[in-house]
Structures are given as C-alpha cells and as structure tokens.
Amino acid sequence: MSTPMVEAxxxxxxxxxxxxxxxxxLTVVRGEVTCLIGPSGSGKSTLLRCINHLExxxxxxxxxxxxxxxxxxxxxxxxxxxxxxxxVERSQIGMVFQRFNLFQHLTVLENITIGQVKVKGIxxxxxxxxxxxxxxxxxxxxxxxxxxxxISGGQQQRVAIxxxxxxxxxxxxxxxxxxxxxxxxxxxxxxxxxxxAESGMTMIVVTHEMNFAREAxxxxxxxxxGVIEESGNPREVLSAPKSVRLQSFLSKVL
Amino acid sequence: MTENGDATVKVVPVRxxxxxxxxxxxxxxxxxLIHTLFSKLGTGVYSCHIESGIRRCRQITEWxxxxxxxxxxxxxxxxxxGLLITIELTALAMVIGVLLGVLVAVMRLSSNxxxxxxxxxxxxxxxxxxxxxxxxxxxNIAILYPSLSLGIPFTHLTVVHxxxxxxxxxxxxxxxxxxxNEAAYMSEIARAxxxxxxxxxxxxxxxxxxxxxxxxxxxxxxxxxxxxxxxxGNELISMLKTTSLVSTIGVIDLLGAASNIYAANFxxxxxxxxxxxxxxxxxxxxxxGQFYLERHFAKGAxxxxxxxxxxxxxxxxxxILSKFRTPHPAREVVA
Numbered sequence: 001m002s003t004p005m006v007e008a009x010x011x012x013x014x015x016x017x018x019x020x021x022x023x024x025x026l027t028v029v030r031g032e033v034t035c036l037i038g039p040s041g042s043g044k045s046t047l048l049r050c051i052n053h054l055e056x057x058x059x060x061x062x063x064x065x066x067x068x069x070x071x072x073x074x075x076x077x078x079x080x081x082x083x084x085x086x087x088v089e090r091s092q093i094g095m096v097f098q099r100f101n102l103f104q105h106l107t108v109l110e111n112i113t114i115g116q117v118k119v120k121g122i123x124x125x126x127x128x129x130x131x132x133x134x135x136x137x138x139x140x141x142x143x144x145x146x147x148x149x150x151i152s153g154g155q156q157q158r159v160a161i162x163x164x165x166x167x168x169x170x171x172x173x174x175x176x177x178x179x180x181x182x183x184x185x186x187x188x189x190x191x192x193x194x195x196x197a198e199s200g201m202t203m204i205v206v207t208h209e210m211n212f213a214r215e216a217x218x219x220x221x222x223x224x225x226g227v228i229e230e231s232g233n234p235r236e237v238l239s240a241p242k243s244v245r246l247q248s249f250l251s252k253v254l
Numbered sequence: 255m256t257e258n259g260d261a262t263v264k265v266v267p268v269r270x271x272x273x274x275x276x277x278x279x280x281x282x283x284x285x286x287l288i289h290t291l292f293s294k295l296g297t298g299v300y301s302c303h304i305e306s307g308i309r310r311c312r313q314i315t316e317w318x319x320x321x322x323x324x325x326x327x328x329x330x331x332x333x334x335x336g337l338l339i340t341i342e343l344t345a346l347a348m349v350i351g352v353l354l355g356v357l358v359a360v361m362r363l364s365s366n367x368x369x370x371x372x373x374x375x376x377x378x379x380x381x382x383x384x385x386x387x388x389x390x391x392x393x394n395i396a397i398l399y400p401s402l403s404l405g406i407p408f409t410h411l412t413v414v415h416x417x418x419x420x421x422x423x424x425x426x427x428x429x430x431x432x433x434x435n436e437a438a439y440m441s442e443i444a445r446a447x448x449x450x451x452x453x454x455x456x457x458x459x460x461x462x463x464x465x466x467x468x469x470x471x472x473x474x475x476x477x478x479x480x481x482x483x484x485x486x487g488n489e490l491i492s493m494l495k496t497t498s499l500v501s502t503i504g505v506i507d508l509l510g511a512a513s514n515i516y517a518a519n520f521x522x523x524x525x526x527x528x529x530x531x532x533x534x535x536x537x538x539x540x541x542x543g544q545f546y547l548e549r550h551f552a553k554g555a556x557x558x559x560x561x562x563x564x565x566x567x568x569x570x571x572x573x574i575l576s577k578f579r580t581p582h583p584a585r586e587v588v589a
Contacts, residue, residue, distance in 0.1 A: 052461060083465060091463025101458035105476045105554045115462035118472060147554035160458075167462060 003066040005030045005171055005202045006051060010060035013046055020046045022226035023060065028171075028204060028219075033197045035213040035234070036206045038223035039249055044206040047223070048173050051204065052093040053086055064093065065170060091119045094164030098176040100156040102148035108135070108159050109144040112166045120167065127166070134162040138192050154185030158192050165196075172196065174205040210254055214238055222246045293318050323524035327515065328531070336511030337532050343428055343497040343507065348490055350433025355440025360470065362445055373441065380438035386499050388435050392427040393503040428500040436493060443485045447478030479551040487544035491537050508532055 006028035013021040020043045028034045036044040049055040050062060053070045062069045070086060071078040081089070102111050112131035116122040122130075135141055138158040148156050157177055164172060174193065178186040190212050197203055197216050207213060213220055213234055220234040222243075229243050241247045294315035302311040316322075327333060362373035380388070396418040405412030422430070451474050459469040501510035512529040516522045549560060561569065 054457060054461060087463045087465055089463075090461060093461075095458075095461040097454060097458060097461075099454055101452075101454035103455060103458070103473055103477075105551075107554075114472065115464070118468050119463040149554060149556075163462070 002030075003063075004028055005065060006204065007063045008047070008051075008060065009062075011047070011050060011057050011062050012059040013043070013050060013055060013057050020226055021050070021057070024223070024226070024228055026221060026228065026231075028202060030202055031200045032218035033203045033205065033216050035217040035220045036204065036223060037208070037210070037213060037220060037249075038229075042223040043226045044223050045175050048095075048175050048204060048206055051171075052090050052095055052173060054095075064089070087119070091115070091167055092170050094167060094169035094172040096157070096160050096164055096172070096174045096177050098179050100148070100153070100160045100180070102156055102160055102163070104148055106147075107144065108140070108146050108148070108151070111148070111159060112163050115163065116166050130166055131162070134165055135159075137165075137195075138162045139188070152185060153181045154188045157181065157189045161189075161192055161196070170202065172201055172203045174203065174207070176206050176208065178207070178209055208253060210238060210250075222249070224249070291319060292321075319527060320521070320524040323521055324527050324531070327512075327521075327525060327528050330515075332511045332515060333508070333528060333532070336506055336508040337536075339506060339510075340494065340497050340508040341536065343432060343500065343505075344490070344494045346429045347432035347436055347497070348493055350429070351436025351440045351489070351493075352444075352486065354433070354437035356444045356475075358437060358441035359444035359448060362441065363448060377438045377441055380435050385431070385435045385496060386502065389428060389431040389499055389503060392422065392431040393424055395422055395427070424500070424503045424505045427503060428497070428505050432493065432497065432500075436489065439489060440486065443482055443489070444478070446485075447480075447482035448474060450481045451477045476551070477555075480548070480555055483544065483548050483551060487540065487547075490544075491540055494536055494540070495533060 004027045006026065008024050008026040011021055011024045011026075012019065024043070024047055026034075026047070036047065038044050046055060050057045051064060051069065056070060067089075068078070069089070070081055072081055072085075073079075102108075103114065106114060109128065109131050112134060113124065113127035116127040116130065117124055132141075132144070135144065138161055140155060140158055140162070143151060143155065143159075148159070151159070161177075177193070178189050181189065186209070190209065193203070193205070193212070194216050205212075205217070217234045219231065220237045221231045222229045222237065222241075222245075224245050230237055230241065230246050237246070238250065241250055295318045296313045296315050299314045300311045301314055302309055304310075358373045358376055361369045362377075364370050364373075399418055401415065402418050402421065403412040403415040405414075455473055455477065456469055459473040460466075464473070497507055498509040500507055501513065506514065509529050512525040516525040545562075549562070552560065
C-alpha cells in the first residue's frame with residue numbers, strides 16, 4: 001500500500017506540566033484495524049484526540065493520509081491551519097465517544113443528518129435517505145423519531161457510529177466505545193464494529209475488550225506511561241507478551 | 255391473599271384528617287377575602303324619602319374596591335395608550351437584553367482574556383448601579399456628550415454628526431437604559447445555560463467538523479435554552495413592572511397614565527387597581543407563553559413532555575368520572 005493512513009513520530013503532549021504522551025510512534029495501515037490498549041491514564045485517549053486535532057500535540061510529527069495534522073509545511077516552515085481547514089480535516093475523520101455524546105435535543109434521524117447538512121452542505125432529503133440506510137446498517141430501523149434519552153445505551157452508541165459514518169470518513173476513531181455500556185449491550189456494538197472492519201474501514205480503537213482486539217485487530221499497541229511498550233500482531237502480543245508491564249496488565253484484565 | 259378466595263379486594267386509601275382540616279380553614283379565609291372584594295362600604299351620605307308621612311333614610315353605599323370606577327377607567331384611551339408604551343418598552347428592552355446578554359455571555363466564556371474581562375466588567379458595572387440612576391443618566395447623557403458623530407476615531411473626519419438631545423429622547427433613553435441593564439442580568443442567565451450543556455456535546459459537534467459558530471448555534475444554544483427560559487421569563491415579567499420607573503423622566507407608561515389621572519381627580523385606589531389589573535393580565539399571558547416555550551425546548555430532555563393544563567384537566571375529569579362508574583376495574587390479586 002501507499003502512504004499509511006496515520007503516522008505518528010515522536011508525538012508529545014503535556015497538560016499543565018504533566019507529560020501524557022512522551023514520544024509515541026505509531027503506523028496505521030489503510031483498511032486495517034488498530035487497537036490501543038493499556039491502563040487508564042496511559043495516554044490512549046489523548047493520542048486518539050490528537051489524531052483528529054481535538055487536542056493539539058506539543059511536539060513530534062503526526063500525519064493523517066500523508067498530511068500533517070493541524071499544520072501545513074511550506075518553505076521550510078510550519079503554518080498552523082486556520083479553523084476552516086481544521087474543520088474540513090476533522091469532517092473526514094469519524095469519532096465515537098465513550099459516553100456516546102449524541103445531540104440530546106435532536107432525534108436519532110436528525111443526529112445523523114445534521115453533520116451532512118451543516119458541514120458537507122448535502123440536501124436535507126438526500127441526507128435523510130443516507131441516514132435511513134445507515135440506521136438499517138446498524139440495525140436500528142424504526143428508531144428514527146426517537147430522542148437519544150428514549151433508547152438504550154447500546155442503541156445510542158450504534159446511532160453514534162451511524163452519525164460518524166454519515167460523513168463518509170476515511171478513518172474512524174473509537175474512544176472506549178463499550179466502556180459505558182451494561183455488559184449485555186456490549187455485544188451489539190462490537191458486532192457493528194466488526195462488520196465495519198470487514199467492510200475495509202480503517203479504524204483505531206481504544207478498548208478494554210481483549211477478545212475484540214484479538215479477533216478484529218490487525219495490529220495492537222500497548223501504551224503505558226505515555227510510551228508504546230509493545231506492539232504487533234494481536235495473537236502474538238496478547239498470548240506471548242514480552243514486556244513485564246504488559247504481562248501484569250494482561251493478568252489483570254484477562 | 256383473601257381468605258374466601260375472592261379475586262377482587264377493595265383498597266381503602268389512608269385518610270389525612272389533618273390535611274382536610276387545614277384545607278377547610280384555608281378555604282374559609284379565601285371565602286372571607288373574596289367577600290370583602292365584593293362588599294360595600296357606607297359613604298356617610300343618606301338618601302331620604304317620605305313614605306306615608308314618615309321620613310325614611312338609607313345610607314348610600316359603594317363598592318369597597320370602587321369596581322364601578324375601575325370599570326369606567328379600564329378602557330380609557332389614556333390607560334390603553336400607557337399600556338401600549340409599557341408593552342413596547344418591555345419588548346424592546348428585552349430584545350436588546352437577550353441578544354446583548356447572549357453576546358456578553360459568549361464573550362465571558364471566550365478563551366481570549368481581554369474579551370472575557372470586558373464582559374465581566376460590563377456585567378459588574380450595569381449590575382452595580384441602580385437602574386433608576388441609569389435611566390436618569392441616559393436621559394441626561396447630552397450633558398456628558400453634547401454631540402455624537404460617526405467617523406474615524408481620533409481624527410476630525412466625520413461622516414454623520416448630530417446633537418445628542420435630538421436622538422436620545424426620553425423614550426429612546428428608556429429603551430437604552432432598560433436594555434443595557436437587562437443585558438447584564440441576561441448575560442449571567444445565558445452563561446449558566448451555556449455551561450450547563452455537557453462538554454461532550456461540543457466535542458461531538460467539533461469532531462463532526464462543525465465550526466465553533468455552528469456548534470454554538472445549532473448544538474449548544476438550543477440545549478441551553480431549557481435552562482435559560484425559566485429565569486428569562488422571570489426577567490421579562492420583572493421588566494414589565496420595572497418599566498414603570500420611566501415615568502420619572504416623563505415617559506407616560508401604564509402607571510404614569512394612571513397617576514396622571516388620579517393626580518387630577520384623587521381616585522387613587524381605583525386607578526392603581528386599574529393599572530395593577532392590566533399588569534396582572536399581561537403577566538398571565540406571558541406566563542402561559544413561557545409554559546409552551548419551555549415545553550418546546552424540553553424536547554429530548556424528558557422522556558415525555560409535561561402535560562398542558564388542558565390535557566391535565568382532561569386527565570383529572572376522566573379520573574373523577576371513573577370513580578362514579580361502577581364497577582371499578584377490579585384489582586387482580588394473585589393467590
């Protein structure tokens with residue numbers, strides 16, 4: 001394949017003097033599923049949020065689809081991109097949050113059409129047709145007119161996935177998508193994600209679901225203390241961990 | 255459950271005797287109050303007539319609350335014109351207050367320190383001085399700034415130039431003073447609404463690629479409205495009455511019109527009642543409007559919207575009727 005979808009080289013990020021990412025290197029190949037695992041506070045979510053520029057990284061190089069995130073390199077200088085350019089970048093990257101973050105005042109259908117209409121300037125009627133298709137894809141036909149508060153957590157998360165897919169992203173980011181769900185609702189969300197992976201979507205998934213990581217991921221990265229401790233093929237990494245930290249982490253979660 | 259195997263059981267609710275006594279007592283007080291509203295007072299003037307050689311006299315009585323006088327003045331053109339001025343002032347001042355208030359709130363929440371300090375200072379100044387003082391100062395603003403001109407700052411190039419006195423009339427001064435003062439209070443209400451919306455909503459909107467403006471207008475503000483509307487309704491109703499202060503600079507509003515009339519004929523109480531009844535009438539209309547507005551913006555926040563008074567009445571009537579309908583739907587008791 002040509003350029004990787006995401007390439008990070010020595011990415012650093014600090015919050016108020018606390019270094020959360022201490023030089024992260026990561027490569028995400030097109031059409032593959034990459035899982036980020038690690039203890040809480042290890043910087044997984046921060047890395048994810050840097051990739052769609054919800055957070056600004058402080059140092060290092062971060063490229064999505066060959067383009068620097070948030071900056072433009074010209075004449076040997078880095079120019080910070082303006083808000084409009086960053087909005088266009090973000091609209092091409094779908095994000096699914098731990099707490100769903102569906103727009104509470106909009107119906108399920110409106111949640112899926114608003115981005116298409118407001119950001120991509122698609123006709124409302126065409127946006128609705130697409131929304132219906134996506135709802136069918138995540139198994140939620142008939143829920144169009146419900147408000148988020150009226151459906152279950154698992155259903156809300158599937159709507160959130162449909163909302164992100166409506167923008168036709170080239171990359172999907174999942175930030176612990178099943179951590180806020182009741183155990184019996186986790187499966188329905190993971191099934192949708194597996195379907196998506198099989199369809200060839202490039203995905204980065206921060207997760208604590210080791211079974212999902214083992215089955216669906218092409219590559220797995222273990223973060224600890226702001227650095228990548230170990231990475232590689234999920235079967236090898238999960239069944240024969242080399243580093244002591246990953247061994248102790250896996251003994252707790254498996 | 256039942257010994258004889260009967261499938262239905264009569265349920266006897268607990269009787270709250272104390273509540274019944276308190277309610278009866280309260281009802282008595284209300285009845286007494288209503289009676290005084292429609293009672294009559296002696297005037298000290300007697301009307302006499304001779305009936306079969308005997309002089310019979312009766313004291314002339316009048317309504318305690320002079321309802322006949324109230325009725326006579328209720329729809330006079332002076333009062334109606336004053337009411338119109340009051341409504342105009344309230345509406346215009348609130349429009350300025352709400353729009354400017356939201357702007358100040360957004361500035362206050364800006365990451366730019368200069369903008370947020372400016373917003374804080376605005377609120378501090380306009381909340382810190384009495385609104386009556388602000389009204390009088392705006393009316394006399396020509397003393398401080400005799401002329402106004404539009405041009406390039408710090409040069410003598412001007413495009414438009416006019417005398418302050420001709421622009422800032424008493425009416426304009428009232429609107430400006432009430433509007434700017436209201437904006438200070440509204441900005442805090444709007445800020446409370448904006449920060450009540452979960453940060454995740456903003457993040458999700460931004461992650462979709464929405465601009466900050468789109469996020470504010472189509473995601474955050476509509477959800478903030480639920481928190482903003484009740485105190486704004488409060489402000490609106492409060493503003494309706496605050497406008498009566500403008501009579502100090504000669505604007506004849508509802509209360510001004512009433513006091514002009516009683517200054518001439520000394521019918522103080524009846525005319526105050528006229529004005530008060532109009533204030534109450536407008537407040538009632540506004541409260542009903544607020545209810546439906548709140549209901550509109552509750553979309554998605556509640557699993558089912560609150561019942562309208564008409565729906566609630568229908569439920570109550572249906573409930574009472576069902577008590578008279580026999581047999582009462584039997585309660586199934588599982589043995």
